[in-house]
Amino acid sequence: DTEVxxxxxHLVMGMTNKKSLKCEQHMGHRAMYWYKQKAKKPPxxxxxxxxxxxxxxxSVPSRFSPECPNSSLLNLHxxxxxxxxxxxxxxxxxxxxxxxxxxxxxxxxxTVV
Amino acid sequence: KNEVEQSxxxxxxxxxxxxxxxxxxxxxxxxxxWLQQHxxxxxxxxxxxxxxxxxxxxxxxxxxxxxxxxxxxxxxxHPRDSAVYICATSGSARQLTFGSGTQLTVLP
Numbered sequence: 070d071t072e073v074x075x076x077x078x079h080l081v082m083g084m085t086n087k088k089s090l091k092c093e094q095h096m097g098h099r100a101m102y103w104y105k106q107k108a109k110k111p112p113x114x115x116x117x118x119x120x121x122x123x124x125x126x127x128s129v130p131s132r133f134s135p136e137c138p139n140s141s142l143l144n145l146h147x148x149x150x151x152x153x154x155x156x157x158x159x160x161x162x163x164x165x166x167x168x169x170x171x172x173x174x175x176x177x178x179x180t181v182v
Numbered sequence: 183k184n185e186v187e188q189s190x191x192x193x194x195x196x197x198x199x200x201x202x203x204x205x206x207x208x209x210x211x212x213x214x215x216w217l218q219q220h221x222x223x224x225x226x227x228x229x230x231x232x233x234x235x236x237x238x239x240x241x242x243x244x245x246x247x248x249x250x251x252x253x254x255x256x257x258x259x260h261p262r263d264s265a266v267y268i269c270a271t272s273g274s275a276r277q278l279t280f281g282s283g284t285q286l287t288v289l290p
Contacts, residue, residue, distance in 0.1 A: 168212040176225075
């Protein structure tokens with residue numbers, strides 16, 4: 070199983086809503102990532118978890134709150150988002166260490182209205 | 183800071199043509215990744231290279247560490263190869279540095 074599964078695939082939320090994006094992998098990877106991608110741009114790293122602990126936060130606003138409940142799951146909690154936060158949110162995973170293949174999910178398309 | 187440059191930005195080819203996408207980077211890396219992204223959004227890892235050459239089906243990836251340059255070749259291109267191809271490097275920072283991507287369109 071070389072799959073990273075993300076849900077939901079599409080999400081529309083208002084600026085006062087609270088929602089969550091979910092990501093799951095069963096490859097035994099101990100590094101998990103959240104990326105944000107705007108149209109026609111490369112992905113931008115948001116967060117990195119290693120061994121269920123947050124190791125990198127790329128100065129992401131607090132309205133995005135990551136959570137890693139166990140080694141297979143990664144959540145991104147969303148609250149009070151702005152329309153400019155509308156983007157494709159990609160989850161990825163890899164073995165921890167240098168030069169490992171990174172596996173991406175299909176992404177969650179988020180629209181903030 | 184590593185900078186990753188890809189060329190061309192856009193590429194249109196006829197079915198059956200041989201395609202080359204280039205990637206250059208500015209500092210030493212631990213690995214270079216070639217990724218494919220279809221309009222639906224998901225990214226697929228095609229290759230991870232630290233030296234030499236790899237082949238998978240009609241795709242070939244090469245890297246020249248001394249010249250800090252990599253190429254992705256597609257032989258006998260097909261319309262289903264139409265996608266964005268992204269070069270990314272990984273180094274001591276444990277995170278990927280992405281190129282800007284190459285939009286490939288293969289016409290039947």
